[in-house]
Amino acid sequence: MPGTRQTRQSLRQTVVEGIKGYILDNRLRPGDPLPTEPELCQALGASRSSVREAVKVLNALDIVEVRHGHGTFVGRLSLSALVESLTFRGLLSVEDDVQVLSDLIDVRELFEHGMADRIVAALDERQLDALDAVVSDMKAQADSDSVSTALVGADRDFHALLVAPLHNDLIAQLSLAFWDVYAVVAPHLHGFGPEEAAEAAAAHKEIVEAARAGDLDRFRAAVTAHYAPVRSRLAAAG
Amino acid sequence: MPGTRQTRQSLRQTVVEGIKGYILDNRLRPGDPLPTEPELCQALGASRSSVREAVKVLNALDIVEVRHGHGTFVGRLSLSALVESLTFRGLLSVEDDVQVLSDLIDVRELFEHGMADRIVAALDERQLDALDAVVSDMKAQADSDSVSTALVGADRDFHALLVAPLHNDLIAQLSLAFWDVYAVVAPHLHGFGPEEAAEAAAAHKEIVEAARAGDLDRFRAAVTAHYAPVRSRLAAAG
């Protein structure tokens, strides 16, 4: 064996750090190619099994992206790991506890309520028009009897557009990540019928109108009013 | 039924979902033991390689915890994956961009500024005393010439105590996760000397005094004043 190094660290962790170091040292960017598995084996002095496990760990963190039959590349560095982790936590505790979802809604509301001043100040005409278009789409969807997947997609778009003017990528990605977690976990708690859809569409409409009027207090009140029924459904289910 | 074909899904992803399903179906809790690797192989119809890679992925998400020579157990479901992912993102972009850290500070301030009303209202005597103790400790550390690791640890404790009264585990864990990311990435940008330490200690002291006085506006101003020099250092480094 090459060097009886008394590694308190596991070899796989060493390989993980080695690959991260390779990306940092070579100033690679998302999408850039990484060495092939055999090359990494030689460069890091580990077997292919260890390298593969390390690559899979980094893949789970979206630090690297693996394409079968093509190669390994620097990942998008998204928050997909947070989504998967939080979703599982929610599913595991949803049987006897809604605290996870309640905490999550608190943070989502905090993004939109606590940043209300900046959002209202930064929203321009184009962004307001885009929000109006989503609201119109939601209203049309809500008026039809069935609750379609287009409706939930429009809701996701709405909240993404709402925090977009902050130009804070972390808030934007966290907001969407929490939305995704809620969308997966909440259906295990309660349904979402036409009346809830109409309610949500109206709440979104009020938020946009308040923003267009530049009325900060009205905007904050509209955001609070939007999340109130969400909390009610959580409390009723828990 | 394992008879159904999983043509599009990779086998490893199937195993990942299988292990997650096993935990959910059996209502396991953090710390509960999982089947051994050979048992998982037979149960999921996969080889050791695939099972091991799947376990490592779940380990990276803190959904399972592996103890060498002992066994595999349900993990603590922490946000360690978020810390690792965001830290790497920060290190990768720190060379030509401080936006990642700036966004992160915005969110940390949002937690304490946007939730100020609830924090001030919920803080009790014991929590205020604990905050005072940390502030005293920081001041003592700052007065000594060297900047010790105890100082940064006290800062971490302070911000954890500050959001603790919210009883929102997600905010508490996100707040600490962002603190950890900043603590790793920021040293690559700027130093942290005795004058900054004294400044931070004074800012923390003002926050606690405002909270003890129940003065919400003063508390918010103190939080803003605390993060202002942090932003200045970021702007100067970027």
Next chain:
DNA sequence: CATTATTTGTGCGTATGTATG
């Protein structure tokens, strides 16, 4: 369009290190 080279995905056997009793 087919072939082929490249690269990752999967399976299996074996040896070693580690924790527990």
Next chain:
DNA sequence: CCATACATACGCACAAATAAT
């Protein structure tokens, strides 16, 4: 100290997917 059970690591062989020739 020994025995057992388990995870760690290695190396090879073959399958599957992709891209270029």
